[in-house]
Every structure is written in C-alpha cells, then in structure tokens.
Amino acid sequence: MxxxxxxxxxxxxxxxxxxxxxxxxxxxxxxxxxxxxxxxxxxxxxxxxxxxxxxxxxxxxxxxxxxxxxxxxxxxxxxxxxxxxxxxxxxxxxxxxxxxxxxxxxxxxxxxxxxxxxxxxxxxxxxxxxxxxxxxxxxxxxxxxxxxxxxxxxxxxxxxxxxxxxxxxxxxxxxxxxxxxxxxxxxxxxxxxxxxxxxxxxxxxxxxxxxxxxxxxxxxxxxxxxxxxxxxxxxxxxxxxxxxxxxxxxxxxxxxxxxxxxxxxxxxxxxxxxxxxxxxxxxxxxxxxxxxxxxxxxxxxxxxxxxxxxxxxxxxxxxxxxxxxxxxxxxxxxxxxxxxxxxxxxxxxxxxxxxxxxxxxxxxxxxxxxxxxxxxxxSAFDLERKINRGDRVVVGVNRFTEGNDDSSMELLEITNEDEARQLKRLDVVRHDRNQAAVDEVLARLAAEAADPEVNLMPCLIEAAGAYASLGEIMGAMGSVFGRHVEVPVI
Amino acid sequence: MSASSASRVLIGKVGLDGHDRGVKVVARILRDAGFEVIYTGLFQTPATIAAAAVDEDVDLVGLSMLSGAHMTLAPAVVAELRARGCNAPVVVGGIIPAQHIQRLKDAGVAAVLTPGAPADQVVAVVRQVLDDAAALH
The missing domain is CATH 3.20.20.240 (Methylmalonyl-CoA mutase)
Structure with missing residues (x-):
C-alpha cells in the first residue's frame, strides 16, 4: 500500500x-x-x-x-x-x-x-x-x-x-x-x-x-x-x-x-x-x-x-x-x-x-x-457526557482554554449574490430548451420508474441531455416512488 | 414568574440541513435538566416551526443550524412566530461565525450557542432567556 x-x-x-x-x-x-x-x-x-x-x-x-x-x-x-x-x-x-x-x-x-x-x-x-x-x-x-x-x-x-x-x-x-x-x-x-x-x-x-x-x-x-x-x-x-x-x-x-x-x-x-x-x-x-x-x-x-x-x-x-x-x-x-x-x-x-x-x-x-x-x-450522547465531565479532554474546549477569546481568523463569506446568479441561470436554461422534449422524456421516466425491472440510467441520461432540471427529474421519479419521512427519535 | 424547569421547549431543524447530532444531544441535555422537549424532526420551514410552536404552546424555540443558512432562516422563524402572535424567544445553536451573532440578535434572536458549548452553559442560557422573556411579558 x-x-x-x-x-x-x-x-x-x-x-x-x-x-x-x-x-x-x-x-x-x-x-x-x-x-x-x-x-x-x-x-x-x-x-x-x-x-x-x-x-x-x-x-x-x-x-x-x-x-x-x-x-x-x-x-x-x-x-x-x-x-x-x-x-x-x-x-x-x-x-x-x-x-x-x-x-x-x-x-x-x-x-x-x-x-x-x-x-x-x-x-x-x-x-x-x-x-x-x-x-x-x-x-x-x-x-x-x-x-x-x-x-x-x-x-x-x-x-x-x-x-x-x-x-x-x-x-x-x-x-x-x-x-x-x-x-x-x-x-x-x-x-x-x-x-x-x-x-x-x-x-x-x-x-x-x-x-x-x-x-x-x-x-x-x-x-x-x-x-x-x-x-x-x-x-x-x-x-x-x-x-x-x-x-x-x-x-x-x-x-x-x-x-x-x-x-x-x-x-x-x-x-x-x-x-x-x-x-x-x-x-x-x-x-x-x-x-x-x-x-x-x-x-x-x-x-x-x-x-x-x-x-x-x-x-x-x-x-x-x-x-x-x-x-x-x-x-x-x-x-x-x-x-x-x-x-x-x-x-x-x-x-x-x-x-x-x-x-x-x-x-x-x-x-x-x-x-x-x-x-x-x-453513542453521541455518551461522548458528550464524557467531554462534559472532563473524562475526555478536548484542548481549548474543556481544558487549556487560555487564548479562546482570540477570534481574529478571516472566514469565507458566501453572499446571497450567488443565489441570485444561480436563479437567473436556471431561468435562462428553462427558456432556451426544447420544452416538448423535456415533457416527453419526463413522462417516459415516470413510466419506466413504475416498472421495477427497467434500468433507469439510459432514460436519465436522455433527460439530462434535454436539460431537464434535477428537481423535475426527481419529481418524475417521486411521483412513482413517494417520499421518505423519518419518525424522529431523541 | 421565574422560568421553571417544567418549561416547554420546541427544538427544531429548519431548512435542508440533515446534521442532527447536535440537535439530539441538546434535546437530551434539556430533557435531563427537566425541560419538556418537543423535537420537530428534519426539514421544517419557518412556517411549520412557528405553527408547531403555537400548537404546542411552547415557552421557547431552539433552532439547530449547521448549513450556513442561518442568516436567512433564523430571522424568518422569528417573523413567522411573531406574525402568529407567539412571543416565545428563539435560541440558535450551531455553526455560527462570531460576526453573525450580533446580526442575529438584531433580527430578534435571543441567544446564540456556538460549537463546544458545554451542557451546563446550554441549560443556563435557556434558563436565562426564559427568565428574561418572563420578565418582559
């Protein structure tokens, strides 16, 4: 190795x-x-x-x-x-x-x-x-x-x-x-x-x-x-x-x-x-x-x-x-x-x-x-308790904390401008693509999803090529597959 | 009225962030400290959090945020709560850069807990926020 x-x-x-x-x-x-x-x-x-x-x-x-x-x-x-x-x-x-x-x-x-x-x-x-x-x-x-x-x-x-x-x-x-x-x-x-x-x-x-x-x-x-x-x-x-x-x-x-x-x-x-x-x-x-x-x-x-x-x-x-x-x-x-x-x-x-x-x-x-x-x-809670009791030392957190008030580090800031730019880009793509082709391939994808014997990859590659969006593709499959809801445990 | 340990606390995950280690640990810490804790589960919106807070008649709302969307979503939760006439204070915990803390407070967030906050600090901050809210209303 x-x-x-x-x-x-x-x-x-x-x-x-x-x-x-x-x-x-x-x-x-x-x-x-x-x-x-x-x-x-x-x-x-x-x-x-x-x-x-x-x-x-x-x-x-x-x-x-x-x-x-x-x-x-x-x-x-x-x-x-x-x-x-x-x-x-x-x-x-x-x-x-x-x-x-x-x-x-x-x-x-x-x-x-x-x-x-x-x-x-x-x-x-x-x-x-x-x-x-x-x-x-x-x-x-x-x-x-x-x-x-x-x-x-x-x-x-x-x-x-x-x-x-x-x-x-x-x-x-x-x-x-x-x-x-x-x-x-x-x-x-x-x-x-x-x-x-x-x-x-x-x-x-x-x-x-x-x-x-x-x-x-x-x-x-x-x-x-x-x-x-x-x-x-x-x-x-x-x-x-x-x-x-x-x-x-x-x-x-x-x-x-x-x-x-x-x-x-x-x-x-x-x-x-x-x-x-x-x-x-x-x-x-x-x-x-x-x-x-x-x-x-x-x-x-x-x-x-x-x-x-x-x-x-x-x-x-x-x-x-x-x-x-x-x-x-x-x-x-x-x-x-x-x-x-x-x-x-x-x-x-x-x-x-x-x-x-x-x-x-x-x-x-x-x-x-x-x-x-x-x-x-x-297990997460066990570890948390150990850190809280001081049984597990985390430097700077539960021991050796001198210097913790120094917050001079420069951080990367992501602005909402990226979001605005991305929304505009998606608008342009939706406007420029052949909508009839997108509708056709998404309908076919939903039909294929309903047949568990079919491999969906070829149809997914076609949908991607037609500039169908990720949300639209997931929506077509989701109409057949449904959604997972977790019952939360604490 | 001083905040009793029997206060009801709603702990929620808002937005698309699936990191639920911290929220579960905090829920257990508060439960062990005697609070009645309701956990919303993942993928809530500001509206569903506010609706649950009203339905459950909670005294405080805690949000766990690790995805960086806190500057958008935490003020939205505060606004949704107030729009429903709910005065429950909001505490945010998670990956929150130091320079965002005051801006969150300006937007109506009562307190912010950052990574490494020990259990007794979590409990103390929640009690303090509840006491301050009780003094106001």
Whole structure:
C-alpha cells in the first residue's frame, strides 16, 4: 500500500455557482492535488432546484448548486475528465447527477468508458446518519442497483458506490460502529447486485469505501486493518468471490470534521495532521484533510492550501509511505484490530438475524426500526457526557482554554449574490430548451420508474441531455416512488 | 414568574440541513435538566416551526443550524412566530461565525450557542432567556 504509488490527495471542494467551483478545481490541480472531489449544495443533495421554495438561503452555500446539464458543463469546463478522476458526493439524487455528468463528458468528447471516478451513491447511510434522504429506502435501493448494473456493463473505470462510514462516525457512532455499519451496508449492496443477477466478480472490484480518521490514533489504524480483513473474508466465504480485486477493500479517508474546534482554530491543523497520519499508516488509497476553519465556515483558499500541504509533508518529508502496513505485528495494534473485528462480527450477527439471514434485509429493517439511528444517537450522547465531565479532554474546549477569546481568523463569506446568479441561470436554461422534449422524456421516466425491472440510467441520461432540471427529474421519479419521512427519535 | 424547569421547549431543524447530532444531544441535555422537549424532526420551514410552536404552546424555540443558512432562516422563524402572535424567544445553536451573532440578535434572536458549548452553559442560557422573556411579558 504505498512503496510504489502514493495515495491520491483528493480535496473536497464546492461552493457558489458552477463557475466558482470550476475555478477552485483548477487551483487544486495547479497546487498539486491529483483528483477532484465535488461537494454539492443542500438543494442539490436533496434533488431540489435552486428556485424551489425549500432552497431559500441554501443555494451554493455548503457546496456547488447544480440544476441542469448547463451547470455540469460549467463545473468541469476546461478539465480533461479522461485524464483525472472525479469523485461526486451525492446520494439520493446520485443516479440523475451521474447521468448529467456522463452527458456532459460525452458532449465534451470523453466517452463514458474512459471516465474514472467515484459516485458516493451510498443511500443506506443517509437514513442511518447523514439524513439527506428523498425516496423511501427500498425505492432508493432500486436506483443503486441500476447504477451498479450500468457501470458494470459500460464504465469499467468507475466506482459505483463509495460505502461510507464517514458520516456515521460524524453523526456520533463509535469506531467499532462505524466499521460494522459501513461493512454491513457494503454486504447489503453486494446482496442487492447479486439479487439483480450480476456475478459477484463483475461488480465487487468497483465498490470502494470511505472512512473517517478520528483523533484516537491507534484505534483508527486498527479500524482500517480490521475492515480489510473482514471484507476479504466475507467476500470470499459468504459471497463466493474469486477475483483478488473483489476481496481488496479500497478506501478514501477524511479527517474528522467533528473533532475540529471553533476555539483556537489553528490547533485544528495539528489535529488534522495526526488524523491524516493515522489514515496513511492505515493504508488509505485517497485522503482529504480538513481545513482549520471548518468548525466555523467553509474553508478559505489559504486554509484549504494548508490542509493539502499537511498531506504533502506526510507524503514527501516523513518517509512513512516507504512501507506498507508499518504497524502490522505491533502487539497493541494487532490486539486492537482483533477487538474491532470481534465487535463488528457481533453487530453483523444482530443484523443478519434481523434480516432473516440477509444483510440487505437486515440493514433496511434496521433503518425502518430506527435501530441504527438510536445507537448512533446514544453513542453521541455518551461522548458528550464524557467531554462534559472532563473524562475526555478536548484542548481549548474543556481544558487549556487560555487564548479562546482570540477570534481574529478571516472566514469565507458566501453572499446571497450567488443565489441570485444561480436563479437567473436556471431561468435562462428553462427558456432556451426544447420544452416538448423535456415533457416527453419526463413522462417516459415516470413510466419506466413504475416498472421495477427497467434500468433507469439510459432514460436519465436522455433527460439530462434535454436539460431537464434535477428537481423535475426527481419529481418524475417521486411521483412513482413517494417520499421518505423519518419518525424522529431523541 | 421565574422560568421553571417544567418549561416547554420546541427544538427544531429548519431548512435542508440533515446534521442532527447536535440537535439530539441538546434535546437530551434539556430533557435531563427537566425541560419538556418537543423535537420537530428534519426539514421544517419557518412556517411549520412557528405553527408547531403555537400548537404546542411552547415557552421557547431552539433552532439547530449547521448549513450556513442561518442568516436567512433564523430571522424568518422569528417573523413567522411573531406574525402568529407567539412571543416565545428563539435560541440558535450551531455553526455560527462570531460576526453573525450580533446580526442575529438584531433580527430578534435571543441567544446564540456556538460549537463546544458545554451542557451546563446550554441549560443556563435557556434558563436565562426564559427568565428574561418572563420578565418582559
């Protein structure tokens, strides 16, 4: 896991309109980042257009606003998508956004078969932790199935699902819960695709993972090591995979946003460096390092650059990447790895029983019964109590608070002008497109959504090409799929 | 009247922000401190929050905001509450940059809790805001 090829320094970026983010992407490429990672704004994450009443105040704020193919064209303008890899953090509307991405790339001259990258597309953790859901779980899983089948057939360089523990951990789980819930979700996607008739070795090599790097250094390294062992064993023994690539767990890592403090924010550079080192010693294939100001706002260009420099120091100055699994054989890390694995297996056994011998069914029922959500909330509250009692020290928060009154850091301010610009852009696109073609393809999409045997990807690519908006596409599918409403537990 | 621990508090998530770790922790902290806590769940609008506050006859509304939309949505919640004749004070908690705090207060928000606020501070601020509101009305 290094000796020959370093990890990909993949910095997550996105804000304002597609033009703004395109500029940031080019800066990242110039300063030595080697993969793109797209952050979408809240309306896009929920499949809403920028002019939806619910989008008020949220357009372009937490990421880039994408309404139509026209925005996707601006987002990647002047970037050779055949030469870089692109990651898109999108889940509920993953299939239509992916369709827009493909339509845009093919219009710009890169065939889908040459596109390399990752679609997050991990809907199960949305219900469990991240909570950006739209359709009910079973209907959403059909879209995941369609994207897995589509990429297995047509896009050999594409990772169809990035099974994500990151958000589960950020929502408050323990390290062992992050490990177990994430891998259980992975088994659920494997069972979903096998149920659709795909041979395991045709899609398993294109599944990838995304873990958190929290501050408990050795525990995190043990978590990554345990994940690799479990995945290889389950894929071979339970699901019958034979290709070595199917057994290999590849993962992206992001340092823990939740470990950052608003107090004395410069100290976050140190936290992020330690967390990043855990990811590297744990063998991550790609890494995002958070910026010091992210407990308060989206990062400034300067703070994002320091975060990337942190990775470069680890990669090029410390020599830690000269050896694979450097902590293998350490009595402490080996014992922690065994313990992580044991705790994860206990949780798998619970979910397997809940699903009557199916992890796919177990994960969906666990969501429907609020089992995941309740456990995560309990663990979050446990940690909060420990911090409150002082049993867990957070520098600047419950100890060593001298200097907390210094609030001189310059923060990125996003104005409402971005929102106004985006609304105008969407108006122009709606005016210029062929409305009859849009109506026709949306009607066909709704009809195809009603037939669970149909793969929706070809129709979604057509809808994107006709400049149907994300909200319109989600609306057409939603007329058949309905909406998910969470019964909140506290 | 001094704010008794039996005060009713509505805790809500307004807008599209799905981050619900903080809101759930705060709900439990207030519940453990003796408040009666009603949690709205996700994806509320200023109008649905205000309507729920009136229906539940609450003494205080708490909003958890981590998406950056607070400058638009928090004043809108205050306006919707007042339009319905509800004087319940509004407390905002979450990722709020220091330079926004006074602007939120100018827009009618009673208090702002920022990341790292310990449990006893959350409870103290809520009690103080309730006391101040009781003194006014």
């Amino acid at each position: 290094y000796r020959s090829k370093l990890w990909t320094m993949r910095m997550f970026a996105g804000f304002g309109t597609a033009d703004d983010t395109n500029w940031r992407f080019k800066e990242i490429i110039k300063s030595g980042g080697d993969g793109l990672s797209t952050a979408f704004d809240m309306p896009t994450l929920l499949g809403l257009d920028s002019d939806d009443p619910m989008s008020l105040g949220e357009v372009g704020r937490c990421g880039v606003a994408i309404d139509t193919l026209a925005d996707m064209e601006d987002l990647y303008a002047g970037i050779d998508l055949g030469a870089t890899t692109t990651s898109m953090t999108i889940n509920s509307p993953a299939a239509p956004i992916f369709a827009m991405f493909i339509a845009q790339a093919e219009k710009a001259g890169t065939t889908r078969a040459r596109l390399g990258g990752t679609l997050q597309n991990d809907i199960l953790k949305e219900y469990q932790a991240q909570k950006e859901f739209v359709f009910p779980p079973r209907q959403s899983m059909r879209l995941v199935r369609d994207t897995i089948s589509f990429t297995a057939a047509e896009m050999p360089r594409w990772h169809s699902v990035s099974i994500s523990g990151y958000h589960i951990r950020e929502a408050g789980s323990t390290a062992a819960e992050e490990l177990a819930f994430t891998l259980a979700n992975g088994f659920a996607y494997v069972e979903l695709a096998m149920k659709a008739g795909l041979p395991i070795d045709s899609f398993a090599p294109r599944l990838s993972f995304f873990f958190n790097a929290h501050i408990d250094f050795f525990e995190e390294i043990a978590k990554y090591r345990a994940a690799r062992r479990i995945w290889a064993r389950w894929l071979r023994e339970r699901y019958g995979a034979q290709l070595e690539r199917s057994l290999q767990l590849r993962f992206h890592t992001q340092t823990a946003g939740v470990s950052l403090t608003a107090q004395q924010p410069e100290v976050n550079i140190v936290r992020t460096a330690i967390e990043a080192l855990a990811g590297v010693l744990g063998g991550t294939q790609s890494l995002h390092t958070n910026s010091m100001d992210e407990a308060m706002a989206l990062p400034t260009e300067k703070s994002a650059r320091i975060a990337l420099r942190t990775q470069q120091v680890i990669a090029y100055e410390t020599n830690v990447a000269h050896v694979a699994d450097p902590l293998g054989g350490s009595y402490f890390v080996e014992a922690l790895t065994d313990e992580m694995e044991r705790q994860a297996e206990e949780l798998f056994a619970h979910l397997d029983a809940l699903g009557g011998g199916s992890l796919l069914e177990g994960c969906i029922r666990g969501i429907e019964e609020n089992w995941f959500q309740g456990r995560i909330a309990d």
